[in-house]
Amino acid sequence: MQWKPDRHSHLSLHIQIVDWMKTHIERGEWTVGTKLPPQRKLAELLGVNRSTIIDVLDELKADGLLEMKRGAGTFVSNNSWNVLLNKSQPDWHKHIQASIHKPNYHTIQLINEYEQDSCIIRLGTGELSPDLLPTKLLEQSLQSISLNARDIGYSEPKGSKRLRIILSDYLQKRGIHTSPESILIVSGALQALQLISVGLLEQQSIIFQEHPSYLNSVHPFQSAGMQMVSVKRNERLAETLKAGSGKKQSLFYTIPTLHNPTGSSLTPEERKRLLEICAELQIPIIEDDVYHELLFEESPPAMKSLDQTGQVLYVGSVSKTLSPGLRIGWVVAPEPVINRLADIKMQTDYGSSAFSQEIVAHWLSSGLYEEHVASLRQQLKGRSLFVESILNENFRRIATWEKSMGGFYIWLRFNEPVVNKALFLKLIKQKVLINPGYIYDPSDLHHIRLSYAYATLEELKEGLYILLNNI
Protein backbone atom coordinates (compact mmCIF):
# COMPACT_ATOMS: atom_id res chain seq x y z
CA MET A 1 0.00 0.00 0.00
CA GLN A 2 1.75 3.12 -1.30
CA TRP A 3 -0.78 5.82 -0.45
CA LYS A 4 -0.60 7.80 2.78
CA PRO A 5 -2.73 10.75 3.86
CA ASP A 6 -1.22 14.19 3.37
CA ARG A 7 -0.45 15.72 6.76
CA HIS A 8 -0.19 19.21 5.17
CA SER A 9 -3.62 19.05 3.52
CA HIS A 10 -6.42 21.29 4.78
CA LEU A 11 -8.55 18.09 4.93
CA SER A 12 -8.39 16.06 8.13
CA LEU A 13 -6.68 12.63 8.12
CA HIS A 14 -10.10 11.09 8.82
CA ILE A 15 -11.73 12.66 5.71
CA GLN A 16 -8.81 11.77 3.49
CA ILE A 17 -8.89 8.11 4.52
CA VAL A 18 -12.69 7.89 4.14
CA ASP A 19 -12.42 9.33 0.58
CA TRP A 20 -9.56 7.02 -0.27
CA MET A 21 -11.47 3.92 0.86
CA LYS A 22 -14.67 5.00 -0.93
CA THR A 23 -12.73 5.57 -4.15
CA HIS A 24 -11.33 2.02 -3.96
CA ILE A 25 -14.84 0.61 -3.57
CA GLU A 26 -16.33 2.88 -6.26
CA ARG A 27 -13.68 1.95 -8.81
CA GLY A 28 -14.24 -1.70 -8.06
CA GLU A 29 -10.68 -2.17 -6.81
CA TRP A 30 -12.10 -3.41 -3.54
CA THR A 31 -14.95 -5.60 -4.77
CA VAL A 32 -17.84 -6.85 -2.61
CA GLY A 33 -16.50 -9.25 0.03
CA THR A 34 -12.93 -7.85 -0.03
CA LYS A 35 -11.37 -8.25 3.41
CA LEU A 36 -9.60 -5.18 4.81
CA PRO A 37 -6.35 -5.52 6.72
CA PRO A 38 -6.76 -5.57 10.56
CA GLN A 39 -7.08 -2.14 12.22
CA ARG A 40 -3.61 -2.19 13.69
CA LYS A 41 -2.07 -3.07 10.31
CA LEU A 42 -4.08 -0.36 8.51
CA ALA A 43 -2.96 2.22 11.06
CA GLU A 44 0.62 1.19 10.52
CA LEU A 45 0.38 1.20 6.69
CA LEU A 46 -1.26 4.64 6.58
CA GLY A 47 0.92 6.11 9.31
CA VAL A 48 -1.97 7.19 11.58
CA ASN A 49 -3.27 6.33 15.03
CA ARG A 50 -5.41 3.25 15.44
CA SER A 51 -8.20 5.46 16.85
CA THR A 52 -8.37 7.34 13.51
CA ILE A 53 -8.80 4.01 11.70
CA ILE A 54 -11.52 2.93 14.17
CA ASP A 55 -13.45 6.20 13.50
CA VAL A 56 -13.08 5.78 9.71
CA LEU A 57 -14.29 2.17 9.77
CA ASP A 58 -17.23 3.12 12.03
CA GLU A 59 -18.32 5.82 9.55
CA LEU A 60 -18.11 3.53 6.52
CA LYS A 61 -19.99 0.81 8.44
CA ALA A 62 -22.71 3.29 9.34
CA ASP A 63 -22.93 4.30 5.64
CA GLY A 64 -23.42 0.65 4.69
CA LEU A 65 -20.18 0.38 2.69
CA LEU A 66 -18.35 -1.93 5.13
CA GLU A 67 -19.55 -4.68 7.41
CA MET A 68 -18.02 -6.42 10.47
CA LYS A 69 -18.09 -10.18 10.65
CA ARG A 70 -17.53 -11.31 14.23
CA GLY A 71 -14.19 -13.05 14.58
CA ALA A 72 -13.45 -12.75 10.83
CA GLY A 73 -12.68 -9.04 10.27
CA THR A 74 -13.97 -6.06 8.23
CA PHE A 75 -15.31 -6.59 4.65
CA VAL A 76 -16.68 -4.52 1.77
CA SER A 77 -20.40 -5.04 2.23
CA ASN A 78 -22.80 -6.69 -0.20
CA ASN A 79 -24.78 -3.50 -0.30
CA SER A 80 -21.90 -1.17 -1.07
CA TRP A 81 -22.77 -0.65 -4.77
CA ASN A 82 -26.37 0.24 -4.01
CA VAL A 83 -25.21 2.73 -1.40
CA LEU A 84 -22.76 4.35 -3.80
CA LEU A 85 -25.21 4.42 -6.70
CA ASN A 86 -27.93 6.00 -4.61
CA LYS A 87 -25.54 8.63 -3.34
CA SER A 88 -23.78 9.49 -6.57
CA GLN A 89 -26.61 9.34 -9.13
CA PRO A 90 -29.17 12.05 -9.62
CA ASP A 91 -32.78 11.03 -9.07
CA TRP A 92 -33.48 10.22 -12.71
CA HIS A 93 -37.05 9.06 -12.02
CA LYS A 94 -37.87 12.50 -10.71
CA HIS A 95 -36.24 14.13 -13.73
CA ILE A 96 -38.13 11.87 -16.13
CA GLN A 97 -41.49 12.44 -14.48
CA ALA A 98 -41.08 16.20 -14.34
CA SER A 99 -39.91 16.54 -17.96
CA ILE A 100 -41.89 18.12 -20.77
CA HIS A 101 -42.37 15.33 -23.29
CA LYS A 102 -45.14 12.84 -22.64
CA PRO A 103 -44.20 9.17 -22.54
CA ASN A 104 -45.66 6.76 -25.07
CA TYR A 105 -48.64 4.73 -23.94
CA HIS A 106 -47.42 1.54 -22.30
CA THR A 107 -49.07 -0.44 -25.10
CA ILE A 108 -47.06 1.50 -27.71
CA GLN A 109 -43.86 0.97 -25.75
CA LEU A 110 -44.63 -2.75 -25.81
CA ILE A 111 -45.37 -2.62 -29.56
CA ASN A 112 -42.01 -0.90 -30.16
CA GLU A 113 -40.29 -3.53 -28.02
CA TYR A 114 -41.99 -6.61 -29.52
CA GLU A 115 -41.52 -5.39 -33.09
CA GLN A 116 -37.86 -6.30 -32.56
CA ASP A 117 -38.82 -9.95 -32.02
CA SER A 118 -38.33 -11.63 -35.41
CA CYS A 119 -40.69 -14.48 -34.44
CA ILE A 120 -43.68 -12.24 -33.79
CA ILE A 121 -46.46 -11.77 -36.36
CA ARG A 122 -47.01 -8.02 -36.81
CA LEU A 123 -50.66 -7.53 -37.69
CA GLY A 124 -50.68 -3.77 -37.08
CA THR A 125 -47.35 -2.38 -38.27
CA GLY A 126 -47.63 0.85 -40.28
CA GLU A 127 -44.61 0.10 -42.37
CA LEU A 128 -43.82 -1.65 -45.65
CA SER A 129 -42.70 -5.24 -45.27
CA PRO A 130 -39.03 -5.86 -46.12
CA ASP A 131 -40.05 -7.49 -49.41
CA LEU A 132 -41.97 -4.38 -50.48
CA LEU A 133 -39.02 -2.07 -49.90
CA PRO A 134 -36.94 -1.52 -53.07
CA THR A 135 -33.73 -2.43 -51.28
CA LYS A 136 -31.76 -3.68 -54.31
CA LEU A 137 -32.80 -0.74 -56.46
CA LEU A 138 -31.90 1.68 -53.70
CA GLU A 139 -28.52 0.07 -53.41
CA GLN A 140 -27.95 0.25 -57.17
CA SER A 141 -29.06 3.86 -57.30
CA LEU A 142 -26.28 4.80 -54.89
CA GLN A 143 -23.89 4.28 -57.83
CA SER A 144 -25.70 6.97 -59.81
CA ILE A 145 -25.49 9.59 -57.11
CA SER A 146 -22.61 12.00 -57.42
CA LEU A 147 -21.70 14.14 -54.49
CA ASN A 148 -19.71 17.32 -54.27
CA ALA A 149 -18.26 18.76 -51.12
CA ARG A 150 -21.11 21.24 -50.70
CA ASP A 151 -23.69 18.45 -50.80
CA ILE A 152 -22.24 16.74 -47.78
CA GLY A 153 -21.65 19.81 -45.63
CA TYR A 154 -24.36 21.14 -43.34
CA SER A 155 -27.34 21.71 -45.55
CA GLU A 156 -29.18 24.99 -46.15
CA PRO A 157 -31.75 25.73 -43.44
CA LYS A 158 -34.63 24.67 -45.73
CA GLY A 159 -32.82 21.57 -46.98
CA SER A 160 -31.18 20.64 -50.28
CA LYS A 161 -32.08 23.20 -52.96
CA ARG A 162 -31.94 20.50 -55.63
CA LEU A 163 -34.45 18.34 -53.76
CA ARG A 164 -36.74 21.33 -53.17
CA ILE A 165 -36.69 22.23 -56.87
CA ILE A 166 -37.48 18.62 -57.80
CA LEU A 167 -40.23 18.47 -55.17
CA SER A 168 -41.88 21.68 -56.33
CA ASP A 169 -42.08 20.02 -59.77
CA TYR A 170 -43.37 16.72 -58.38
CA LEU A 171 -46.03 18.40 -56.25
CA GLN A 172 -47.51 20.07 -59.34
CA LYS A 173 -48.94 16.64 -60.19
CA ARG A 174 -50.82 16.79 -56.91
CA GLY A 175 -52.18 20.19 -57.95
CA ILE A 176 -49.88 21.99 -55.54
CA HIS A 177 -48.12 24.94 -57.12
CA THR A 178 -45.30 26.06 -54.93
CA SER A 179 -41.80 27.45 -55.20
CA PRO A 180 -38.73 25.78 -53.67
CA GLU A 181 -38.63 28.68 -51.18
CA SER A 182 -41.92 27.54 -49.70
CA ILE A 183 -40.72 24.01 -49.06
CA LEU A 184 -38.87 22.76 -45.99
CA ILE A 185 -37.20 19.35 -45.98
CA VAL A 186 -37.70 17.60 -42.66
CA SER A 187 -36.56 14.36 -41.06
CA GLY A 188 -39.88 12.61 -41.62
CA ALA A 189 -43.42 13.95 -41.38
CA LEU A 190 -43.33 13.49 -37.63
CA GLN A 191 -40.64 16.14 -37.36
CA ALA A 192 -42.87 18.51 -39.33
CA LEU A 193 -45.55 18.09 -36.66
CA GLN A 194 -43.02 18.68 -33.89
CA LEU A 195 -41.66 21.84 -35.53
CA ILE A 196 -45.16 23.21 -36.06
CA SER A 197 -46.08 22.47 -32.45
CA VAL A 198 -43.19 24.47 -31.05
CA GLY A 199 -42.81 27.04 -33.83
CA LEU A 200 -46.29 28.29 -34.61
CA LEU A 201 -48.46 27.93 -31.54
CA GLU A 202 -48.69 29.35 -28.07
CA GLN A 203 -49.13 27.01 -25.11
CA GLN A 204 -52.69 25.87 -24.47
CA SER A 205 -53.59 26.29 -28.14
CA ILE A 206 -56.39 24.09 -29.37
CA ILE A 207 -55.58 21.30 -31.79
CA PHE A 208 -58.63 19.89 -33.51
CA GLN A 209 -58.07 16.33 -34.59
CA GLU A 210 -60.19 13.71 -36.28
CA HIS A 211 -61.67 11.02 -34.14
CA PRO A 212 -59.88 8.60 -33.77
CA SER A 213 -56.48 10.17 -34.40
CA TYR A 214 -52.93 9.23 -35.24
CA LEU A 215 -51.88 12.12 -32.96
CA ASN A 216 -53.03 10.17 -29.90
CA SER A 217 -50.32 7.66 -30.63
CA VAL A 218 -47.40 10.11 -30.94
CA HIS A 219 -48.09 13.23 -28.80
CA PRO A 220 -46.16 16.01 -30.59
CA PHE A 221 -48.79 18.61 -29.69
CA GLN A 222 -49.76 17.22 -26.29
CA SER A 223 -46.12 17.41 -25.18
CA ALA A 224 -45.92 21.03 -26.28
CA GLY A 225 -48.81 21.85 -23.96
CA MET A 226 -51.66 21.96 -26.50
CA GLN A 227 -55.23 20.97 -25.80
CA MET A 228 -56.56 18.27 -28.08
CA VAL A 229 -60.17 18.41 -29.22
CA SER A 230 -61.52 15.45 -31.17
CA VAL A 231 -63.99 16.13 -33.95
CA LYS A 232 -66.17 13.32 -35.21
CA ARG A 233 -66.70 13.06 -38.95
CA ASN A 234 -70.10 14.38 -40.02
CA GLU A 235 -70.53 16.11 -36.66
CA ARG A 236 -71.75 19.72 -36.87
CA LEU A 237 -68.34 20.88 -37.92
CA ALA A 238 -68.77 24.66 -37.95
CA GLU A 239 -70.44 24.75 -34.51
CA THR A 240 -67.87 22.43 -32.97
CA LEU A 241 -64.94 24.45 -34.27
CA LYS A 242 -66.48 27.75 -33.28
CA ALA A 243 -67.26 26.56 -29.77
CA GLY A 244 -63.91 24.82 -29.39
CA SER A 245 -61.57 27.53 -30.55
CA GLY A 246 -62.90 30.53 -28.57
CA LYS A 247 -60.22 33.16 -28.13
CA LYS A 248 -57.37 30.71 -28.21
CA GLN A 249 -55.09 29.99 -31.14
CA SER A 250 -56.13 26.83 -32.87
CA LEU A 251 -55.23 24.51 -35.70
CA PHE A 252 -56.95 21.60 -37.45
CA TYR A 253 -54.92 18.45 -38.06
CA THR A 254 -56.32 16.20 -40.75
CA ILE A 255 -55.34 13.18 -42.81
CA PRO A 256 -57.89 13.62 -45.60
CA THR A 257 -56.50 10.84 -47.79
CA LEU A 258 -56.19 7.29 -46.40
CA HIS A 259 -56.56 8.32 -42.81
CA ASN A 260 -54.47 6.62 -40.15
CA PRO A 261 -55.92 4.50 -38.47
CA THR A 262 -59.26 4.20 -40.30
CA GLY A 263 -58.07 4.11 -43.93
CA SER A 264 -60.95 6.40 -44.96
CA SER A 265 -60.70 9.51 -47.15
CA LEU A 266 -62.64 12.76 -47.20
CA THR A 267 -64.73 13.33 -50.32
CA PRO A 268 -63.88 16.39 -52.46
CA GLU A 269 -66.98 18.10 -50.99
CA GLU A 270 -65.90 17.38 -47.41
CA ARG A 271 -62.47 18.80 -48.17
CA LYS A 272 -63.95 21.97 -49.58
CA ARG A 273 -66.29 22.39 -46.65
CA LEU A 274 -63.55 21.89 -44.08
CA LEU A 275 -61.42 24.47 -45.89
CA GLU A 276 -64.26 26.98 -46.03
CA ILE A 277 -65.19 26.62 -42.37
CA CYS A 278 -61.59 26.86 -41.23
CA ALA A 279 -61.01 29.86 -43.52
CA GLU A 280 -63.98 31.63 -41.99
CA LEU A 281 -62.78 30.95 -38.45
CA GLN A 282 -59.13 31.60 -39.41
CA ILE A 283 -58.05 28.18 -38.27
CA PRO A 284 -54.95 26.94 -40.13
CA ILE A 285 -55.00 23.34 -41.33
CA ILE A 286 -52.26 20.74 -41.29
CA GLU A 287 -52.88 18.39 -44.18
CA ASP A 288 -50.94 15.20 -43.49
CA ASP A 289 -50.73 13.55 -46.90
CA VAL A 290 -48.20 10.78 -46.37
CA TYR A 291 -50.39 8.00 -47.82
CA HIS A 292 -51.97 9.62 -50.89
CA GLU A 293 -49.77 7.89 -53.46
CA LEU A 294 -51.04 4.54 -52.21
CA LEU A 295 -54.68 5.09 -53.13
CA PHE A 296 -55.81 2.26 -55.41
CA GLU A 297 -58.03 4.61 -57.44
CA GLU A 298 -57.39 8.21 -58.42
CA SER A 299 -56.81 10.51 -55.50
CA PRO A 300 -59.19 13.37 -54.63
CA PRO A 301 -57.44 16.76 -54.81
CA ALA A 302 -55.11 17.68 -52.01
CA MET A 303 -56.66 20.32 -49.76
CA LYS A 304 -53.51 22.34 -50.36
CA SER A 305 -54.39 22.45 -54.07
CA LEU A 306 -57.67 24.20 -53.19
CA ASP A 307 -56.03 26.60 -50.78
CA GLN A 308 -56.20 30.20 -52.02
CA THR A 309 -55.07 31.94 -48.86
CA GLY A 310 -52.04 30.01 -47.57
CA GLN A 311 -54.07 28.50 -44.79
CA VAL A 312 -52.94 24.89 -45.34
CA LEU A 313 -49.63 23.53 -44.07
CA TYR A 314 -49.04 20.55 -46.31
CA VAL A 315 -46.95 17.61 -45.01
CA GLY A 316 -45.54 14.76 -47.11
CA SER A 317 -42.95 12.03 -46.71
CA VAL A 318 -41.32 9.05 -48.44
CA SER A 319 -41.66 6.88 -45.33
CA LYS A 320 -44.77 5.02 -46.48
CA THR A 321 -43.69 4.62 -50.09
CA LEU A 322 -39.92 4.34 -50.36
CA SER A 323 -38.20 3.93 -47.01
CA PRO A 324 -38.98 5.15 -43.49
CA GLY A 325 -35.30 4.79 -42.62
CA LEU A 326 -34.27 7.57 -45.00
CA ARG A 327 -36.19 9.97 -42.71
CA ILE A 328 -37.15 12.42 -45.42
CA GLY A 329 -40.36 14.42 -45.45
CA TRP A 330 -41.42 17.95 -46.41
CA VAL A 331 -43.66 20.81 -45.46
CA VAL A 332 -45.21 23.23 -47.96
CA ALA A 333 -46.40 26.49 -46.44
CA PRO A 334 -46.19 30.28 -46.90
CA GLU A 335 -42.60 31.45 -46.90
CA PRO A 336 -42.57 33.20 -43.50
CA VAL A 337 -43.88 29.97 -41.94
CA ILE A 338 -41.23 27.90 -43.73
CA ASN A 339 -38.52 30.36 -42.62
CA ARG A 340 -39.69 30.05 -39.02
CA LEU A 341 -39.81 26.24 -39.12
CA ALA A 342 -36.41 26.12 -40.86
CA ASP A 343 -34.94 28.31 -38.13
CA ILE A 344 -36.18 25.91 -35.47
CA LYS A 345 -35.02 22.92 -37.44
CA MET A 346 -31.51 24.40 -37.58
CA GLN A 347 -31.61 24.74 -33.80
CA THR A 348 -32.81 21.16 -33.53
CA ASP A 349 -30.64 19.09 -35.87
CA TYR A 350 -28.80 21.35 -38.40
CA GLY A 351 -30.71 19.73 -41.25
CA SER A 352 -31.71 16.31 -42.50
CA SER A 353 -29.23 13.73 -43.76
CA ALA A 354 -27.50 14.93 -46.93
CA PHE A 355 -27.27 11.37 -48.26
CA SER A 356 -30.96 10.72 -47.77
CA GLN A 357 -31.84 13.99 -49.49
CA GLU A 358 -29.67 13.08 -52.49
CA ILE A 359 -31.24 9.63 -52.74
CA VAL A 360 -34.78 11.04 -52.68
CA ALA A 361 -33.84 13.73 -55.24
CA HIS A 362 -32.46 11.03 -57.53
CA TRP A 363 -35.52 8.78 -57.18
CA LEU A 364 -37.97 11.59 -57.82
CA SER A 365 -36.11 13.15 -60.75
CA SER A 366 -35.26 9.89 -62.53
CA GLY A 367 -38.82 8.54 -62.51
CA LEU A 368 -37.72 5.58 -60.37
CA TYR A 369 -40.00 6.76 -57.58
CA GLU A 370 -43.21 6.85 -59.61
CA GLU A 371 -42.42 3.50 -61.24
CA HIS A 372 -41.84 1.95 -57.84
CA VAL A 373 -44.96 3.47 -56.30
CA ALA A 374 -47.14 2.19 -59.17
CA SER A 375 -45.92 -1.35 -58.60
CA LEU A 376 -46.22 -0.94 -54.83
CA ARG A 377 -49.89 0.01 -55.17
CA GLN A 378 -50.54 -3.20 -57.09
CA GLN A 379 -48.80 -5.31 -54.48
CA LEU A 380 -50.65 -3.60 -51.64
CA LYS A 381 -53.92 -4.11 -53.46
CA GLY A 382 -53.17 -7.84 -53.76
CA ARG A 383 -52.45 -7.98 -50.05
CA SER A 384 -55.62 -6.11 -49.13
CA LEU A 385 -57.73 -8.52 -51.22
CA PHE A 386 -56.05 -11.46 -49.54
CA VAL A 387 -56.81 -10.16 -46.05
CA GLU A 388 -60.38 -9.21 -47.00
CA SER A 389 -60.99 -12.74 -48.24
CA ILE A 390 -59.87 -14.13 -44.87
CA LEU A 391 -62.06 -11.62 -43.08
CA ASN A 392 -65.04 -12.47 -45.28
CA GLU A 393 -64.61 -16.13 -44.59
CA ASN A 394 -64.05 -15.98 -40.84
CA PHE A 395 -64.92 -12.64 -39.23
CA ARG A 396 -68.32 -11.79 -40.70
CA ARG A 397 -70.30 -12.82 -37.64
CA ILE A 398 -68.17 -10.96 -35.12
CA ALA A 399 -66.84 -7.87 -36.89
CA THR A 400 -67.37 -5.29 -39.62
CA TRP A 401 -65.00 -3.37 -41.86
CA GLU A 402 -64.87 -1.26 -45.01
CA LYS A 403 -63.19 -2.48 -48.16
CA SER A 404 -59.73 -0.96 -48.33
CA MET A 405 -59.32 1.94 -50.76
CA GLY A 406 -55.52 1.89 -50.52
CA GLY A 407 -52.63 2.38 -48.15
CA PHE A 408 -51.93 -0.11 -45.40
CA TYR A 409 -54.93 -0.43 -43.09
CA ILE A 410 -58.29 -2.00 -42.45
CA TRP A 411 -60.10 -0.57 -39.44
CA LEU A 412 -61.61 -3.76 -38.12
CA ARG A 413 -64.55 -3.24 -35.75
CA PHE A 414 -65.60 -6.05 -33.43
CA ASN A 415 -69.26 -6.08 -32.47
CA GLU A 416 -68.36 -6.51 -28.80
CA PRO A 417 -65.92 -4.32 -26.83
CA VAL A 418 -63.25 -7.02 -26.72
CA VAL A 419 -60.14 -5.11 -27.77
CA ASN A 420 -58.64 -4.36 -24.37
CA LYS A 421 -55.14 -4.53 -22.93
CA ALA A 422 -55.75 -8.10 -21.72
CA LEU A 423 -56.39 -9.22 -25.32
CA PHE A 424 -53.31 -7.32 -26.49
CA LEU A 425 -51.13 -9.09 -23.89
CA LYS A 426 -52.73 -12.49 -24.48
CA LEU A 427 -51.93 -12.21 -28.18
CA ILE A 428 -48.33 -11.24 -27.48
CA LYS A 429 -47.95 -14.48 -25.53
CA GLN A 430 -49.08 -16.25 -28.69
CA LYS A 431 -46.60 -14.27 -30.78
CA VAL A 432 -49.12 -11.96 -32.43
CA LEU A 433 -48.79 -8.18 -32.19
CA ILE A 434 -51.81 -5.94 -32.83
CA ASN A 435 -52.43 -2.18 -32.82
CA PRO A 436 -55.51 -1.86 -30.62
CA GLY A 437 -57.94 0.98 -31.33
CA TYR A 438 -57.46 2.43 -27.85
CA ILE A 439 -54.07 3.88 -28.78
CA TYR A 440 -55.90 6.15 -31.27
CA ASP A 441 -58.94 6.80 -29.07
CA PRO A 442 -58.52 5.84 -25.40
CA SER A 443 -62.21 4.99 -25.05
CA ASP A 444 -62.31 2.61 -28.01
CA LEU A 445 -62.47 -1.10 -27.16
CA HIS A 446 -63.95 -2.22 -30.48
CA HIS A 447 -61.28 -1.67 -33.11
CA ILE A 448 -58.01 -3.07 -34.31
CA ARG A 449 -55.91 -1.30 -36.92
CA LEU A 450 -55.15 -4.21 -39.16
CA SER A 451 -52.19 -3.64 -41.50
CA TYR A 452 -51.80 -5.82 -44.58
CA ALA A 453 -48.55 -4.02 -45.48
CA TYR A 454 -46.02 -5.65 -43.19
CA ALA A 455 -46.49 -9.35 -42.39
CA THR A 456 -46.09 -12.03 -45.08
CA LEU A 457 -49.28 -13.58 -46.48
CA GLU A 458 -48.70 -16.76 -44.46
CA GLU A 459 -48.19 -14.71 -41.32
CA LEU A 460 -51.31 -12.65 -42.00
CA LYS A 461 -53.33 -15.86 -42.34
CA GLU A 462 -51.89 -17.44 -39.21
CA GLY A 463 -52.09 -14.20 -37.20
CA LEU A 464 -55.74 -13.67 -38.10
CA TYR A 465 -56.50 -17.26 -37.19
CA ILE A 466 -54.89 -16.79 -33.75
CA LEU A 467 -56.74 -13.48 -33.33
CA LEU A 468 -60.04 -15.17 -34.14
CA ASN A 469 -59.41 -17.91 -31.59
CA ASN A 470 -58.86 -15.34 -28.87
CA ILE A 471 -62.03 -13.30 -29.36
Ligand SMILES: Cc1ncc(COP(=O)(O)O)c(C=O)c1O
Ligand atom coordinates in the same frame (compact mmCIF):
# COMPACT_ATOMS: atom_id res chain seq x y z
C1 LIG B 1 -50.46 9.95 -40.75
C2 LIG B 1 -49.01 9.86 -40.46
N1 LIG B 1 -48.29 10.98 -40.41
C3 LIG B 1 -46.98 10.95 -40.15
C4 LIG B 1 -46.33 9.76 -39.93
C5 LIG B 1 -44.87 9.79 -39.64
O1 LIG B 1 -44.17 9.68 -40.84
P1 LIG B 1 -42.59 9.83 -40.96
O2 LIG B 1 -42.02 8.46 -40.88
O3 LIG B 1 -42.38 10.48 -42.28
O4 LIG B 1 -42.15 10.69 -39.82
C6 LIG B 1 -47.03 8.56 -39.96
C7 LIG B 1 -46.38 7.30 -39.66
O5 LIG B 1 -46.96 6.35 -39.22
C8 LIG B 1 -48.42 8.61 -40.24
O6 LIG B 1 -49.16 7.51 -40.29
